[in-house]
Amino acid sequence: MPNSLVVTRYRRNARPDTTTISATIGDFEVWFRGRALADAPERGDPFLAVALLPAMYAGIDLDLQQLPPVSARLFAALDQIQEIWSSWNPELRRVAIQANLAPDEHPSTARTATFFSGGVDAVHAVLAGAGPHERLVFVNGFDFAMTPGAWATASARVARVAEKLGGELETIETNWISFTRHHRIARSTSHGGCLVAVAHLMAPARMTIASSNSWLRLTPWGTHPLLDPLWSTERTAIRHFGSDALRSEKVALIAARPELLDDLWVCHDDPLENCGRCTKCSRTMAVLKVIGVSARGFRVTEGDPIAAYLRAVPNSWEKVYLGELRRTVQLHGADPALLRRIDAAGRALNRRVALRELRRHLLPRRSATRATTDLRPWGLGPVPEV
Amino acid sequence: MAITISAPRDELQPNGMRRLSAMVGDQLLWFDVPADLETDLRGEPFIIAALLPAMAANQPIVGHPDLPICPVLREGLDRLQAIFRLWGPMLRLDLRPVAVDVPLSAAPPGRGAGSFFSGGVDGTHTWLEAPEPLPCAVFVRGIDFQLDNPIYDQSFARNAAWLAERGTTLVPMSSNIRWVGRAMGLGWNSYFGAGLGALAHVIGFSTTYIAAGHTWAELWPDGSHPATDPFWSSETRRMVHHGRGAMRWQKLERIAREPGALEILRVCWQDKGFNCGRCEKCLRTMVLLRILQLESPNFPPLGDLRVIARLVPQDRSEAAFVREALALAKGRNAHEVAAALATSLRRWEARRTIRMIDEGFLHGRLGQRQVRRPMA
Numbered sequence: 001m002p003n004s005l006v007v008t009r010y011r012r013n014a015r016p017d018t019t020t021i022s023a024t025i026g027d028f029e030v031w032f033r034g035r036a037l038a039d040a041p042e043r044g045d046p047f048l049a050v051a052l053l054p055a056m057y058a059g060i061d062l063d064l065q066q067l068p069p070v071s072a073r074l075f076a077a078l079d080q081i082q083e084i085w086s087s088w089n090p091e092l093r094r095v096a097i098q099a100n101l102a103p104d105e106h107p108s109t110a111r112t113a114t115f116f117s118g119g120v121d122a123v124h125a126v127l128a129g130a131g132p133h134e135r136l137v138f139v140n141g142f143d144f145a146m147t148p149g150a151w152a153t154a155s156a157r158v159a160r161v162a163e164k165l166g167g168e169l170e171t172i173e174t175n176w177i178s179f180t181r182h183h184r185i186a187r188s189t190s191h192g193g194c195l196v197a198v199a200h201l202m203a204p205a206r207m208t209i210a211s212s213n214s215w216l217r218l219t220p221w222g223t224h225p226l227l228d229p230l231w232s233t234e235r236t237a238i239r240h241f242g243s244d245a246l247r248s249e250k251v252a253l254i255a256a257r258p259e260l261l262d263d264l265w266v267c268h269d270d271p272l273e274n275c276g277r278c279t280k281c282s283r284t285m286a287v288l289k290v291i292g293v294s295a296r297g298f299r300v301t302e303g304d305p306i307a308a309y310l311r312a313v314p315n316s317w318e319k320v321y322l323g324e325l326r327r328t329v330q331l332h333g334a335d336p337a338l339l340r341r342i343d344a345a346g347r348a349l350n351r352r353v354a355l356r357e358l359r360r361h362l363l364p365r366r367s368a369t370r371a372t373t374d375l376r377p378w379g380l381g382p383v384p385e386v
Numbered sequence: 387m388a389i390t391i392s393a394p395r396d397e398l399q400p401n402g403m404r405r406l407s408a409m410v411g412d413q414l415l416w417f418d419v420p421a422d423l424e425t426d427l428r429g430e431p432f433i434i435a436a437l438l439p440a441m442a443a444n445q446p447i448v449g450h451p452d453l454p455i456c457p458v459l460r461e462g463l464d465r466l467q468a469i470f471r472l473w474g475p476m477l478r479l480d481l482r483p484v485a486v487d488v489p490l491s492a493a494p495p496g497r498g499a500g501s502f503f504s505g506g507v508d509g510t511h512t513w514l515e516a517p518e519p520l521p522c523a524v525f526v527r528g529i530d531f532q533l534d535n536p537i538y539d540q541s542f543a544r545n546a547a548w549l550a551e552r553g554t555t556l557v558p559m560s561s562n563i564r565w566v567g568r569a570m571g572l573g574w575n576s577y578f579g580a581g582l583g584a585l586a587h588v589i590g591f592s593t594t595y596i597a598a599g600h601t602w603a604e605l606w607p608d609g610s611h612p613a614t615d616p617f618w619s620s621e622t623r624r625m626v627h628h629g630r631g632a633m634r635w636q637k638l639e640r641i642a643r644e645p646g647a648l649e650i651l652r653v654c655w656q657d658k659g660f661n662c663g664r665c666e667k668c669l670r671t672m673v674l675l676r677i678l679q680l681e682s683p684n685f686p687p688l689g690d691l692r693v694i695a696r697l698v699p700q701d702r703s704e705a706a707f708v709r710e711a712l713a714l715a716k717g718r719n720a721h722e723v724a725a726a727l728a729t730s731l732r733r734w735e736a737r738r739t740i741r742m743i744d745e746g747f748l749h750g751r752l753g754q755r756q757v758r759r760p761m762a
Contacts, residue, residue, distance in 0.1 A: 083631035087602035215472045215613065218605035226605070226612055244468040323475075351746030357739040361732070378603070 002026075004061040004098075005054060007047050010068060014038065021201060023047040023067060025054070030179045034172040036137070037201050041106065044070040044099055045233055046197035050176065052078070053190050054183040056085060056092040057375055069102035071233035081230050088220035089189070089379040104235040113137050114208040114241075115195055116167070118158040118265045120284065121210035121242055124250035126165050127257075129241045135204065136167040141174035142194050143187075146271060153272050154265075161263045172198050186374040191222035196231045196238060203236050211242035217320055220377035247321060248287045248328040255293040262297050274298045282309040283321055290328050290338075306338065310345040322346055389440045391450040391488075396427045403560070406588060408432045408453065411439070413569050417588045418560040426494050429453030430587035433488055434580050434618055435563055437463060439570035441470060441481040449488025456493035456620035460486070465617045473607035477576045493620040496592025498522060501628075502582060503556060504530045505545045505650040507671065508597035511637035512628045513554070514644060516595050520554055524589050527560040529581070535657050544650045551646075561585060579610035583618030583625055592622060598629040604706050634707060635674045635714050648682040660684050669697060670707045673727065677711065677720045691722055695729040698737065705734045 009024040019038045022031035030050055044067035055062040064070060075097070082094045114129075116122045116136035126134060138158045140151045155171055162169040176194040180187055192209075199207035209223050218224070228240035242250065254260050267273065268280040275281055276298040285295040285305035295305060313322060326342045329335060389411040397405050398421060406427050407416035415435055419425060429449050440447045449455070467483040474481035501516060503509045503523035513520060525545055531538040546556040563584055567577035574581070579596075586594035596615050605611070615627040629637070641647045653671050654661040661668050663686040672688040675681065688694070699705040708731050715724035744752040 080631075084602045087631060215469045216476070216607075218613070220603070226602075244472075246472070347746045347749070349746075350742045354739050354742035354746050357735065357742065361735065361739070 001058070002060060004063045005051060005058065006063040006066070007044070007051055008066045010042075010044070010047070010066070012040075012042070021046070025051045025179070028179055028182055030174070030176060032172060032174045032176075032198060032201055034170065036135075036170040036172065039203075040201045041104065041203050041235070042068040043104060043200060043233075044068050045074055045104070045200040048074070048097070048099065049193045049196035049200065049231060050179065051193075052081070052097075053085070053092065053185055053193055055095050055097075056082065057183065057185060059093040059095065061096040061098065064097070064099040067099070070099040071104040071235075072101045073103065074231060074233050075099060075101050077230040077232075081227065084224075084227055084230075088377060089375070091375060091379050104233040106235060111135060111204060112206040112208070113170075113199075113202060113204040114167075115139070115198075115210065116158065116162065116169070117143065118161045118263060119210075120247060120250050120254065120264065120266055121212060123161065123165070123254050123260060123264060124245065125208055125210035125241045126167060127253055128245070129208065130165075130167065131206070134167045135202075136162045136165070136169050137172060137198065137202065137207075138169060139172045139174060139194070139198060141177050142191065143177075143271065145175075145177050150272060157263045157265065157272075161260060164257075164260055164263075170202070172202075174198070181374075184374050186376050187222070189222050189375050189377045192224070192228065192231075193222070195223065196228075199231075199236055199238055200233060205235075206237045206239055208239045208241045211240055213243065213320075214246050215243045216246075222377065246324045246327065247283075248290075248324045251284055251287045252291050252328070255288060255291060258293060258296065261288075261293070261295075264297050277308075279309075279312055279318065282312050283318070283325075285309065286325055287328055290325065290332055292332070306341070310341060313345050313349050319346070319349060322349065388446045388448045389436050389443065390448040391429065391432045391436065391453055394427055394432075394450055394453055406431070408450065410436045410566060411570065413566045414562075415566045416562055417585065419588060420557060423557065423589070424497060425588060425590045427453070428494070428587070429455040429488055430459055430493075430620060430623075431584040433459070433463070433486070434584040434587065435566060437466060437486075438470065438479075438481065438572050438577060438580055439567065440484045440486075441467060441474075442479050442571050444480075444482045444484065446485040446487065449486075451489055454489040454491035456622070457490045458493070458619065458621040460488065460490055462617035462619060466614055469614055469617075476607045477609075479572070479576060493622040494590075496622045496624075497590045499593040499595070500524060500557075500589065500591035501595040502526065502529075502585075502597065503545060503549065505541060505548075505652040506530070507634060507637050507641065507651070507653060508599055508629060510641050510644075510647055510651070511632065512595050512597035513549075514640060514647075515632075516628065518593075520595070522555050522557055522589075522591065523549060524557045524559050524585070526585055527558070528562055528564055529578075529585075530652075530655060532657050537657070537660060541650075541652055541660070548646055548650050557589065559585065559589065561588075574609070576609045579608070579614055580618065582610060583615070586618070586625060587620065587623055590623065593624045593626055595626050595628045598627055600630065600703065600706065601633055602630045604703070606702060608703075633710050633714075634670070635678060635710065638671070638674050638680065639678055642678070642680045648680060649684070651682045651684050664693075666697065666700070666704055669694060670704075670711070673711050673723060674714070677715050677718050677723055691726040694723070694726040697730045697733075699730065699734040705731065708734065 005026050007025050011022045013020040020033040044064045085092045112131040113135040159169050180190045209228050225240040225243045228238050231238045266280050266284045267275050268278040286309035288295045289305050392409045394408040399405050403418040404421045405416050405418050433455050436447050470481045498521050500522040527538045549556045563581045612627040615625045619625045653667045656662045656665050661684050672685050676688045712727040
């Protein structure tokens with residue numbers, strides 16, 4: 001085991017149509033590529049963001065001294081960033097970080113920007129919180145490592161939504177997802193590092209990360225309202241936006257512009273279109289049904305989407321969303337029969353969880369959770385109660 | 387209808403304290419501070435005190451023309467409403483955003499950094515580990531103590547002496563804010579962040595460190611929270627939520643390294659002596675003292691571990707402390723203590739499971755239990 005994780009070989013390869021910026025973290029070269037990186041400042045901040053969690057997971061110090069300087073403001077926040085992560089997951093240990101420091105006080109090269117996959121959270125963030133001429137940033141190699149054909153299809157879809165929103169789409173490609181798999185850190189844990197890296201490469205005045213959850217769910221996660229702003233530098237403020245709204249409220253806001261639904265992407269299973277079957281699809285379709293909007297843009301639209309969703313409520317993660325659906329029903333007519341069906345689904349969920357807990361108490365060995373191989377945000381234990 | 391701030395007063399009391407007060411709706415809210423304390427009668431404490439009751443009552447807040455608030459706090463109130471609106475059901479409250487009509491003016495300068503200090507685990511740890519020296523701290527009668535509890539004076543004297551040896555002045559303060567919240571339908575568990583924010587604006591520190599009671603892994607909705615506490619700030623009076631990086635036992639270990647800190651340790655809310663030694667807070671502290679092999683003269687010895695085994699955590703907050711103590715006991719090979727804590731934790735898990743069975747199979751017919759905080 002080396003004494004420290006050393007980041008070396010900072011490279012910039014500028015071509016007329018694209019710029020690639022890379023560094024080698026340990027023995028793995030991580031690269032980011034895109035036209036929007038032509039003006040990327042020469043800074044170590046992006047690779048600090050990517051390398052921190054692997055260093056903490058390995059319990060070894062992080063050495064960025066061979067890189068361009070890191071923001072003094074960001075460096076000062078690393079203590080708290082590490083404090084949060086090591087509290088969430090004790091397998092992540094606090095490490096010393098060595099870097100060249102300099103305030104990043106140059107004026108930002110662009111306006112404001114938002115990470116944009118064309119999903120509910122991102123579209124809501126643009127509708128509710130974008131500045132004028134917002135740049136919308138779509139990343140390949142973050143959610144999925146798409147083939148060129150799939151990437152072209154996905155980019156075209158996202159571009160359509162971006163155009164409808166009046167935003168300017170920028171695409172970035174990266175091999176980051178391979179890097180996090182190489183270190184056996186689940187994407188749910190580390191994806192914030194990738195987004196922060198892209199943010200500091202593009203260096204807008206403000207980069208928005210759309211919230212995955214509302215204030216109701218502050219579970220440890222790769223992006224988080226209490227964590228993301230800490231990654232800000234003097235030049236680029238990192239904003240976590242959208243926690244004020246329930247997911248159903250986000251969907252309702254989007255549905256007020258039905259043309260956005262044609263290209264809205266929510267699917268958990270398919271990066272190219274909404275399968276209509278997975279939990280995320282059926283959850284969204286259920287909300288659309290309640291608020292009286294047609295589920296445009298979903299592959300399977302036959303049958304009652306609410307019934308399909310209530311049947312599919314599979315685990316305790318859906319408890320919060322089930323509660324949101326209930327609130328949405330109450331706000332839209334409060335159909336007593338539908339409320340009873342939702343409550344019945346909630347009881348069914350409680351029964352499943354109760355039986356699982358009983359099994360865990362009565363048959364502890366048989367109930368032992370198979371250890372996952374990749375580091376989850378909360379470690380190897382059960383999801384923490386937050 | 388509205389919750390109106392009215393009848394502001396700034397009066398010297400017979401006991402020599404200065405009383406700042408106003409009506410918050412139909413409740414008289416007062417704060418007693420030393421007469422020589424430099425502080426202004428402004429709207430921040432009263433508007434902060436009014437926010438959650440107004441949301442619970444779904445009534446707008448109307449400020450007093452002579453009690454302005456800082457524009458930064460005014461923006462913060464909108465952020466707080468956005469968060470508490472969602473947290474309401476988990477706090478067993480129906481909280482709705484309301485209009486706030488209040489005059490604005492720049493906040494007066496703050497008067498140095500400080501913290502709340504009652505000699506408890508969290509507050510003492512925050513005082514020790516704050517990122518800057520704290521020349522002042524404040525101990526509030528009416529928060530941890532009933533207003534008429536004589537133990538306050540004894541505790542104040544001990545705390546003040548201990549802090550004075552270390553260059554910090556302890557300021558006495560009294561307030562009925564806890565009881566005003568209760569009268570307006572807010573339990574202290576939901577209200578204490580607002581309460582501390584209001585008190586902080588009266589005392590006027592430029593930075594007030596608010597000690598956390600839980601870690602970053604325990605971010606459930608609560609009255610005081612890293613997500614909400616900063617928004618009680620004004621431009622010149624900043625609230626900082628501090629201490630989430632340490633577990634309770636780590637705080638106790640840190641405190642123990644400070645001479646005399648265990649001699650002033652007081653955690654009890656029961657108003658039965660310095661520490662009653664029987665309530666959950668006392669037992670939680672006593673079990674950690676035992677595992678860490680520390681002693682405080684303010685607690686009876688933890689002899690019979692059956693009292694720990696019989697403890698039934700009432701909510702996830704108390705369960706979190708048991709879990710933390712259990713992990714510590716196992717790590718320190720305190721096997722008997724670990725066994726007792728494991729029994730206590732099983733009681734909590736069984737209670738949760740029974741509740742899920744009741745909700746899942748029996749439509750809740752086993753009945754709702756009275757809990758101090760809602761279960762997950």
